[in-house]
Amino acid sequence: LAKTTQPISMDSYEGQEVNITCSHNNIATNDYITWYQQFPSQGPRFIIQGYKTKVTNEVASLFIPADRKSSTLSLPRVSLSDTAVYYCLVGVSTDSWGKLQFGAGTQVVVTP
Amino acid sequence: EADIYQTPRYLVIGTGKKITLECSQTMGHDKMYWYQQDPGMELHLIHYSYGVNSTEKGDLSSESTVSRIRTEHFPLTLESARPSHTSQYLCASSDPRLPRGNEQFFGPGTRLTVL
Numbered sequence: 018l019a020k021t022t023q024p025i026s027m028d029s030y031e032g033q034e035v036n037i038t039c040s041h042n043n044i045a046t047n048d049y050i051t052w053y054q055q056f057p058s059q060g061p062r063f064i065i066q067g068y069k070t071k072v073t074n075e076v077a078s079l080f081i082p083a084d085r086k087s088s089t090l091s092l093p094r095v096s097l098s099d100t101a102v103y104y105c106l107v108g109v110s111t112d113s114w115g116k117l118q119f120g121a122g123t124q125v126v127v128t129p
Numbered sequence: 130e131a132d133i134y135q136t137p138r139y140l141v142i143g144t145g146k147k148i149t150l151e152c153s154q155t156m157g158h159d160k161m162y163w164y165q166q167d168p169g170m171e172l173h174l175i176h177y178s179y180g181v182n183s184t185e186k187g188d189l190s191s192e193s194t195v196s197r198i199r200t201e202h203f204p205l206t207l208e209s210a211r212p213s214h215t216s217q218y219l220c221a222s223s224d225p226r227l228p229r230g231n232e233q234f235f236g237p238g239t240r241l242t243v244l
Contacts, residue, residue: 051231060219060235061172063221117233118188119164119172 021105026124037091037123039105040085050081050088053104055122061104065090095127132156135236140211143244150205150239152220161203162233163187163195164219172219178203210243217241221237 022040029035042048048088049068067079067088077089085120092099102122133154154161159180163171164187174187178197184196192214193207203222207214218242221233 030206049231051229058217058238058240060221060238061233062235063229063232066229066232115160115233118178119176121171124169 018036020118021107021120023103023105023123025121025122026126028126028128029095031096031127031129032092032094034064035095035099035125035126036129037090037092037096037103038091040087041105041107044085044107048085048107049116050079051106051108052071052077052079052090053106053119055102057101059118068105092125095125097127099125100127101125132221133220133234135218135239137178137239138237139240139242141242141244142211144211146210146243148207148210148241150200150218150220150241152202152205152236153201154222154234154236155201156222156224156234157200158222158234159200160223160225161197161205162221162223163193163205164221165189165191166217166219166238168217171195176205187191200243210241215243 051066052064054064055061065077065079069081072079080089102124104119104122145176161178163176165175166172173189175191176195178184184195193205195205217238219238220236223233
């Protein structure tokens with residue numbers, strides 16, 4: 018499982034765009050990049066996954082450069098409810114082992 | 130919405146007690162996992178299972194044990210709780226047949242405090 022590095026924390030105001038960059042220099046050819054979100058006293062939940070270029074869903078966008086050694090999670094127009102820890106994970110999408118390795122994550126705090 | 134449940138949500142017990150944390154899922158997932166997470170810290174995988182009668186130890190050594198007698202049920206047991214076991218325990222499940230095969234669905238967690 019490739020190791021990931023992301024900022025420990027980020028602060029933002031409501032309505033701003035938040036971009037969290039994750040480094041994964043040792044990403045393997047078959048690895049996908051996945052982001053989870055965790056609210057206090059809850060389990061993490063999946064928010065987005067990508068392999069290359071750009072992926073967008075109703076919650077976020079994920080930008081992956083051609084070399085795939087990093088990725089950026091973009092949260093558009095954040096609200097107070099987006100305050101959470103965001104985890105970047107790298108692993109094989111259909112890995113028969115199914116194991117994920119969570120790092121320390123990025124604590125995002127959104128204030129009014 | 131994922132259907133994975135954990136009970137109890139909160140538990141405060143004394144040292145030396147035997148406890149079982151329950152985890153159930155109604156999605157028919159073969160793979161289930163237990164994580165331990167201290168406040169503000171990362172999740173550590175302590176046990177996982179690939180199906181009935183399959184259990185493996187995770188990346189973090191744990192004094193707890195697990196069993197998988199039924200697909201939907203993956204309880205975690207501490208034979209003799211100690212203050213060092215105080216933590217949040219998160220259960221998850223996954224199904225490699227889904228489009229995002231390694232997506233894990235998490236329960237709400239059990240916050241355990243051992244006095």
